[in-house]
Amino acid sequence: MRRTTSQSDRRSFIKYVGAAGTLGLAGCVGQDPSDDDGDGSSVVIGSNHPLSGSLGGTGTRMDNAVQLAAMMKNDNGGIESLDGAELEVISEDNQGNQELGGEVTDSLIDDGADVITGCFSSPVTNAATRAAERAGVPFVISVSVDDAILQDNDLQYAYRPQPPASQMAVDHAELMPQVIRDAGRDVQTAGLYYINIDFGQSVRDSLREELPNQDIEIVEEVSIDFGETADTAVTQLADADPDVVIATTYEAETVELVRAMDNQDYAPPFIAGCANEALNDVGALEEMGETVEGALPTNFALNPTLDRASEVRERYESEFDESFDANVAMTYAATEVIIAGIEEAGSSDPEDINDALSEIEVSDHIAAMPPISFDENGENENALAPLFQVQDLDDRVVFPEEYAETEIDL
Amino acid sequence: MGFSFDSVAALPSIGGLATESATVAFIQPSTALQLLAFAVLLGGIYGLVALGLTMIFGVMDVINFAHGAMMVVGMYTVWWTATAFGLHPILSIPLAVLGLFAIGVLVHLTTISSIMDAPQENQLIVTFGIMLILISAIEITFSTDPQSLGLGLGSVAIAGVFLPLGQLYALLISISAVVVVWLFLQRTQLGRAIRGTADDRTAAQYVGINVPRIDYLTFGIGAALAGLAGAVIPLFQQINPYLGDSYLINAFVIVVLGGLGSFPGALLGGLIVGFVHVFGQYFLPGSGYQISIFLIFILVLLLKPEGLLGGGVSE
Numbered sequence: 001m002r003r004t005t006s007q008s009d010r011r012s013f014i015k016y017v018g019a020a021g022t023l024g025l026a027g028c029v030g031q032d033p034s035d036d037d038g039d040g041s042s043v044v045i046g047s048n049h050p051l052s053g054s055l056g057g058t059g060t061r062m063d064n065a066v067q068l069a070a071m072m073k074n075d076n077g078g079i080e081s082l083d084g085a086e087l088e089v090i091s092e093d094n095q096g097n098q099e100l101g102g103e104v105t106d107s108l109i110d111d112g113a114d115v116i117t118g119c120f121s122s123p124v125t126n127a128a129t130r131a132a133e134r135a136g137v138p139f140v141i142s143v144s145v146d147d148a149i150l151q152d153n154d155l156q157y158a159y160r161p162q163p164p165a166s167q168m169a170v171d172h173a174e175l176m177p178q179v180i181r182d183a184g185r186d187v188q189t190a191g192l193y194y195i196n197i198d199f200g201q202s203v204r205d206s207l208r209e210e211l212p213n214q215d216i217e218i219v220e221e222v223s224i225d226f227g228e229t230a231d232t233a234v235t236q237l238a239d240a241d242p243d244v245v246i247a248t249t250y251e252a253e254t255v256e257l258v259r260a261m262d263n264q265d266y267a268p269p270f271i272a273g274c275a276n277e278a279l280n281d282v283g284a285l286e287e288m289g290e291t292v293e294g295a296l297p298t299n300f301a302l303n304p305t306l307d308r309a310s311e312v313r314e315r316y317e318s319e320f321d322e323s324f325d326a327n328v329a330m331t332y333a334a335t336e337v338i339i340a341g342i343e344e345a346g347s348s349d350p351e352d353i354n355d356a357l358s359e360i361e362v363s364d365h366i367a368a369m370p371p372i373s374f375d376e377n378g379e380n381e382n383a384l385a386p387l388f389q390v391q392d393l394d395d396r397v398v399f400p401e402e403y404a405e406t407e408i409d410l
Numbered sequence: 411m412g413f414s415f416d417s418v419a420a421l422p423s424i425g426g427l428a429t430e431s432a433t434v435a436f437i438q439p440s441t442a443l444q445l446l447a448f449a450v451l452l453g454g455i456y457g458l459v460a461l462g463l464t465m466i467f468g469v470m471d472v473i474n475f476a477h478g479a480m481m482v483v484g485m486y487t488v489w490w491t492a493t494a495f496g497l498h499p500i501l502s503i504p505l506a507v508l509g510l511f512a513i514g515v516l517v518h519l520t521t522i523s524s525i526m527d528a529p530q531e532n533q534l535i536v537t538f539g540i541m542l543i544l545i546s547a548i549e550i551t552f553s554t555d556p557q558s559l560g561l562g563l564g565s566v567a568i569a570g571v572f573l574p575l576g577q578l579y580a581l582l583i584s585i586s587a588v589v590v591v592w593l594f595l596q597r598t599q600l601g602r603a604i605r606g607t608a609d610d611r612t613a614a615q616y617v618g619i620n621v622p623r624i625d626y627l628t629f630g631i632g633a634a635l636a637g638l639a640g641a642v643i644p645l646f647q648q649i650n651p652y653l654g655d656s657y658l659i660n661a662f663v664i665v666v667l668g669g670l671g672s673f674p675g676a677l678l679g680g681l682i683v684g685f686v687h688v689f690g691q692y693f694l695p696g697s698g699y700q701i702s703i704f705l706i707f708i709l710v711l712l713l714k715p716e717g718l719l720g721g722g723v724s725e
Contacts, residue, residue, distance in 0.1 A: 259646070
């Protein structure tokens with residue numbers, strides 16, 4: 001009797017486990033985007049971002065931004081021109097490694113991506129956009145600053161809504177001195193502090209060209225590598241004594257700069273940032289404290305004058321329990337461009353989406369810039385990096401006036 | 411009067427700035443002293459990082475690729491115990507040392523001990539694998555975002571030279587560690603056994619030293635020193651799971667530069683690399699300082715392959 005019960009229990013167990021396993025497998029198969037039969041019931045966006053590695057934190061937030069943009073579009077009825085077709089996002093990890101940029105793009109395309117976005121690190125994006133070009137799949141850059149990605153390559157399938165390095169430098173060189181001089185103060189010399197990789201070097205090169213046009217002489221340039229302290233760099237900057245120190249680095253290196261400034265009792269008249277992550281991150285600003293109060297960074301930004309932008313920010317923070325920074329804002333805006341392209345194409349065919357993107361003008365986006373449209377290189381003709389000021393350890397857009405949420409305080 | 415580095419400043423600089431501007435043509439004595447202070451502070455920490463590496467190599471002939479990852483575990487132990495439990499970071503440092511000692515012994519017993527007699531590339535691959543496991547575990551547990559204790563310890567100014575207190579505490583802890591380890595090796599029975607094993611493993615066995623036990627203790631002490639080196643870093647720097655790499659690359663240079671297995675060599679090498687690092691950063695563009703470090707490394711390999719103070723833990 002006991003034996004029978006035991007056998008019965010075992011059979012039941014095996015039966016339920018088998019059923020659960022089968023259902024699980026069926027679920028997995030059902031979610032495979034490569035099984036899309038092409039009837040237009042869904043359109044697949046491939047997200048190629050660093051989900052691990054030293055850029056993994058920011059990359060994951062950017063990937064979440066892609067997911068959120070698709071989620072919100074689906075919540076609002078999906079792609080109208082495709083009878084409510086849903087957006088599906090597949091994500092893969094490029095680890096911030098250049099050699100994985102193309103490989104991940106190929107893999108996403110194999111898995112059914114109709115359009116791709118990424119990659120944060122410029123060398124990775126360079127490789128990824130070339131792979132997409134070879135496959136004839138449109139690629140909308142989420143965040144990557146290096147001019148060369150689009151301007152040194154003749155790409156027909158790549159688009160960049162954000163301002164590239166040269167535009168960031170143009171905007172910074174114009175806006176930052178203008179507000180300082182309008183406030184009755186002066187700025188004649190600058191010291192550049194940059195991360196010694198593609199990103200920092202490309203912005204540095206552009207600042208070298210643009211700052212002299214605004215009568216600002218560069219009196220010192222210092223670089224920092226990943227994991228370095230900024231002690232020596234600050235000694236160099238203090239010796240050169242510029243009116244403004246312009247930082248182009250990721251968070252850790254800017255925090256290092258400020259720590260070393262505090263330790264050496266060095267305070268330049270102005271601290272600024274061009275494409276600087278830390279000066280647009282509330283957590284980093286709180287860590288850096290009073291030293292960065294009044295700092296003047298330029299970066300792409302969420303449009304603070306839009307109610308819809310605030311809603312996106314709140315939804316993001318509640319959905320992912322993470323802070324919403326400038327990279328997230330720009331990635332969300334890039335995904336809005338992709339969605340607009342799909343709507344305009346009325347098709348999930350990559351060629352149709354590409355044709356639509358090449359002609360598109362997107363007015364309804366959350367970035368603080370005019371309508372997005374692309375030139376022959378795929379660069380946004382109206383890209384803008386507005387000027388912020390750190391006020392009460394928060395990054396507030398102060399210029400141009402149409403995007404300003406508060407007044408400059410110098 | 412004062413230090414003139416005109417010839418150095420004539421080196422190619424950032425986009426030709428050196429030739430266009432007079433700002434780097436002369437270094438003030440105060441600046442030179444400030445850089446010297448930074449060089450000593452950085453060199454001391456480099457020496458501590460290299461200490462555990464050189465000890466494991468000196469006794470066991472094992473190149474521990476996981477040393478940087480063990481540093482990272484030390485960093486996160488201090489950060490986590492301080493932020494999650496409010497423990498003072500200085501009090502968290504012994505926890506990191508003990509934790510890493512235990513991890514080191516465990517790693518040795520479960521992986522290294524069985525391949526001690528295998529070709530050296532096996533140990534390289536195994537320690538590389540341990541590095542990946544430790545870093546992945548940190549990534550998964552704490553994310554890849556930079557973390558900070560936010561201590562803002564400030565600095566003291568002596569004769570116009572600023573000494574950041576975070577680095578100063580780190581240096582004092584490094585010096586204390588070196589003294590303690592040196593006394594342990596010189597004055598204790600176990601220390602003598604370790605030195606005997608480093609001298610000649612076979613002879614050590616013949617005279618009754620339990621060499622396998624010495625091996626796991628040495629690996630544990632080496633890991634504990636890595637943990638200590640990592641544990642002092644959050645006192646002055648943001649941490650992330652990959653920060654160990656930045657220190658480890660130069661630590662390998664220091665170990666070879668100072669002499670494989672040499673404790674005084676690790677300290678001397680640390681100071682030399684710290685000096686080249688800081689002054690190189692000041693005078694050379696971009697990563698020129700790192701090129702200088704490797705050039706010195708190559709020169710030493712060519713001219714004095716055994717290192718500046720080549721010898722061993724036994725000395």
